[in-house]
Amino acid sequence: MDKRQAIGSWLSGPQAAAEDLLGADFGYRGERLGLPREGPGSVAPTGRRIGAVFIDWMLCLLIGYGLLSGDGMSSAGNWALLVFGVMSLLLVGTLGFTPGKRLLGLRVVSVQGGRLTFPRAALRTALLLLFIPAVVWDRDARGLHDRLAHAVQVRM
Incomplete structure (x- = not known):
């Protein structure tokens, strides 16, 4: 991973990083409800x-x-x-x-x-x-x- 990707994932927050790096799908707000x-x-x-x-x-x-x-x-x-x-x-x-x-x-x-x-x-x-x-x-x-x-x- 280069520096720009690492900084971009940090700035986007943990949810975006988990979606990008781990392939997790959190859905939209309220979907679980x-x-x-x-x-x-x-x-x-x-x-x-x-x-x-x-x-x-x-x-x-x-x-x-x-x-x-x-x-x-x-x-x-x-x-x-x-x-x-x-x-x-x-x-x-x-x-x-x-x-x-x-x-x-x-x-x-x-x-x-x-x-x-x-x-x-x-x-x-x-x-x-x-x-x-x-x-x-x-x-x-x-x-x-x-x-x-x-x-x-x-x-x-």
Whole structure:
């Protein structure tokens, strides 16, 4: 293997290197879950998911700032985290989406199909509030919080 091929495989990531060198076929995101490649019901794109969290967080910051009683801006983040947790638990547990997810056309569903149960939504929310599980992903682009709750974010 020459240097350019080695550097190219390193820059492309481990999946591309394994596909090129070992002939492994990982398929598309969501294939192992029985989801379509594109369109409604396919795994939600990363950019949309980040955008939805950003919209939800800004909304929660506004609500948190409105709940302040002269405590200063520093406690707005604490209120916002509480509002974010309650909003995520109630809305994902009942409707399957938060305002940000709805605006960007996303929904959280069970891997088995259908709506996510309330206990699984509670587990997902608790892990999401810890932040670290949300940035640890699997091959299907599911965060650890979604994986442990047997959930997946899909396009509507």
